[in-house]
Amino acid sequence: MKNHKLFYLLVILTFFIISCEDSNDDVNDTISISISDFSISIDENPTANSSLGIVQATTNQGDITFSITEQTPKQAIQINASTGEITVLTESLFDYETNPIVTGIVRAENSGISETASITINLNDINEIDDDYKLLAVSELGEVYEIGNNTGNIENIGQINRENNGSILSTNNLISSSDKIYSIEYVYNPSPTNNLLIFDRKNRTSQIIPLTIPSTINGDERGIIALTKDENNLIGVLAENVLRSNSTKHLVNINLQDNSITELGITFNEDVVTSVVKINSKLYISTWREGFLEVDLVDNSVNNINSINGSRLASINNSELAVMQSVSGSTYGAKPGIIDLTTMLISDKSKGETYSLMTVFGNTIYENGIYLNLVSSNSLNLYLGILKSNFGTNENSIVEINSTSVSQNLIILDKTE
Known part of the structure; x- marks a missing residue:
C-alpha cells in the first residue's frame, strides 16, 4: 500500500515539473x-x-x-x-x-x-553656387574645355586634331571667333610646315590645312608664332627662324577663304611675343620683358614702349587694355593692370598680390567688368584657378578649378552661355 502511494506521488510530482517547464518555455518564446x-x-x-x-x-x-x-x-x-x-x-x-x-x-x-x-x-538650405556662364579654354595639347566661371567645374568637350599627335601648340597661337577656334601647328613634313587648325565649336570637328609661306619671306625655319583675329581673317606673327633668337618677325594676313598668306610689310625683332590684340587700325603686341609694341597698320610703324612688359592682353575698350604685368625677380610671376593706350602708362590693379602664369603665352578675356585669367599659386596651394580682377572695385578673387589632372598650360579664349 505504501508503495502504491509513493508511486502516485512520483507521478503527480513529475507532471507538476513538466507543467512548470512548459510554462517557462511559453514565457521564453514571447519575443519583444x-x-x-x-x-x-x-x-x-x-x-x-x-x-x-x-x-x-x-x-x-x-x-x-x-x-x-x-x-x-x-x-x-x-x-x-x-x-x-x-x-x-x-x-x-x-x-x-x-x-x-x-x-x-x-x-x-x-x-x-x-x-x-x-x-x-x-x-x-545652403547657398548653392551657380555659374553665370562657362569659359572656353584650350591647352597646349589641343584639349578643349568648358569651365564654370563661379564653380570651377571643368569639362573636356573636344579635341583639336593635329597632324602629329605629339605636337605642342603654342598657346599664343590659340584664338577664337564666335563659332571657331584657330591654331597653328608647326611640324616637319618632311620640311617645316605650318598647319592651320580649325575647330568647329558647334559640331566639334577639326580641319587641318597646310599653309604656304610666301617665298618673299626668307628663313629655313619659318613659323607662325602668334595669332589674332581681324574681322573675317587672321593676322599672324611669322618668324623667319623659330629656333633662333632675334630673327626677323613679319606680320602676315591669313585669308580664311582661300587660306593664302600675304605680307603686311611690317617687321620687328622682339622674340618672346606673348599675346596680340587688334583695336581699329592698330595692333598691340605684348612681350615677356622685351617691351610692348604698338603697330600702326596704316603707316606700317612699330613703336616699342619698354616700360610695359607682360602677357594675357584683353580689350577693355578702344583706349584701354588689361594685362598681366611681368614681375621683376620672378620667372613667371605676374600681376593684373590696365594699359592706357593714349598715355602708354600702366596702372597696377594687383593690391600687392603676385600670381604665377604656368604659360606666359596667350590672350584672355575681359567680361562684364572682370578681367579673367588662369593662374597658379604655391603660397595658396592652388593647382589652377580663375583669377577674377574687378577693376571697378579693385578686388581680386580666385575660383579654384576642381581638377588637378588637367594641363596647367590652359588659356581662356572666350565664354559660352
Whole structure:
C-alpha cells in the first residue's frame, strides 16, 4: 500500500515539473522588440552612399532585420538589413528646393514579430553656387574645355586634331571667333610646315590645312608664332627662324577663304611675343620683358614702349587694355593692370598680390567688368584657378578649378552661355 502511494506521488510530482517547464518555455518564446523614431537634420546635396545614422532597436532574443516599408520621395534612402544604418540612395533627391523633408517608415522584424518607427530627415538650405556662364579654354595639347566661371567645374568637350599627335601648340597661337577656334601647328613634313587648325565649336570637328609661306619671306625655319583675329581673317606673327633668337618677325594676313598668306610689310625683332590684340587700325603686341609694341597698320610703324612688359592682353575698350604685368625677380610671376593706350602708362590693379602664369603665352578675356585669367599659386596651394580682377572695385578673387589632372598650360579664349 505504501508503495502504491509513493508511486502516485512520483507521478503527480513529475507532471507538476513538466507543467512548470512548459510554462517557462511559453514565457521564453514571447519575443519583444523596441524601436525608436529616427530624426536628423543635414545639409542638402549629400553624396551618394553617405551615412545618415543608425536606427536604434532592440530585442529580448535573436536578431533584428531592418527594412524600409515606405519613403517619400521614393528611392531617396536605403537601409542595411543587419545594422540598421540608413544611407543616401539617390543624391539628387536631397535638394531643399524640391524635397525639404525626406520621410519614411522603418520596420524591425524578428521571427515574424515586428515594430515600426518613423524616419524624418530635414534638409538645411545652403547657398548653392551657380555659374553665370562657362569659359572656353584650350591647352597646349589641343584639349578643349568648358569651365564654370563661379564653380570651377571643368569639362573636356573636344579635341583639336593635329597632324602629329605629339605636337605642342603654342598657346599664343590659340584664338577664337564666335563659332571657331584657330591654331597653328608647326611640324616637319618632311620640311617645316605650318598647319592651320580649325575647330568647329558647334559640331566639334577639326580641319587641318597646310599653309604656304610666301617665298618673299626668307628663313629655313619659318613659323607662325602668334595669332589674332581681324574681322573675317587672321593676322599672324611669322618668324623667319623659330629656333633662333632675334630673327626677323613679319606680320602676315591669313585669308580664311582661300587660306593664302600675304605680307603686311611690317617687321620687328622682339622674340618672346606673348599675346596680340587688334583695336581699329592698330595692333598691340605684348612681350615677356622685351617691351610692348604698338603697330600702326596704316603707316606700317612699330613703336616699342619698354616700360610695359607682360602677357594675357584683353580689350577693355578702344583706349584701354588689361594685362598681366611681368614681375621683376620672378620667372613667371605676374600681376593684373590696365594699359592706357593714349598715355602708354600702366596702372597696377594687383593690391600687392603676385600670381604665377604656368604659360606666359596667350590672350584672355575681359567680361562684364572682370578681367579673367588662369593662374597658379604655391603660397595658396592652388593647382589652377580663375583669377577674377574687378577693376571697378579693385578686388581680386580666385575660383579654384576642381581638377588637378588637367594641363596647367590652359588659356581662356572666350565664354559660352
